[in-house]
């Protein structure tokens with residue numbers, strides 16, 4: 001989803017209007033067999049890209065509304081760098097969506113509901129924040145077995161990367 005469906009006016013919509021549109025997208029998406037999340041990316045030059053949660057519909061755990069909107073913006077603008085863009089989302093970005101926003105170099109995020117509202121509706125956003133922000137005891141609540149198996153070749157990809165003078169940095 002990347003169409004522009006904001007009302008056509010001469011002036012730029014306000015942050016509250018973009019946010020209301022993201023919330024409306026989220027509600028509509030539930031009726032379209034999606035999760036209750038919607039998001040909008042507005043590029044530095046005012047172009048609007050929409051996204052909704054399609055995790056269960058697309059069998060894609062990464063298809064959160066924010067990620068979907070960021071993908072639409074990047075594809076639509078032909079770039080992986082959304083410097084100057086603003087993300088409006090119906091709910092506080094989860095850690096994955098926040099990290100995706102960081103990698104996309106998004107400038108600013110506005111959200112409506114928060115992680116606690118999401119928790120009340122049965123989503124793990126607040127649990128995942130605890131996982132990343134807390135100590136070892138917080139990570140024990142949802143263990144992901146993670147272990148470094150170091151080898152002499154472990155930095156070979158980075159060596160190759162730095163030697164590649166035609167690399168595209170991001």
Ligand SMILES: Nc1nc2[nH]cnc2c(=O)[nH]1
Nearest residue numbers: 037053064065092093094
């Ligand atoms: N912010 C946000 N939180 C979620 N939790 C589960 N899915 C989503 C999503 O699409 N967006």
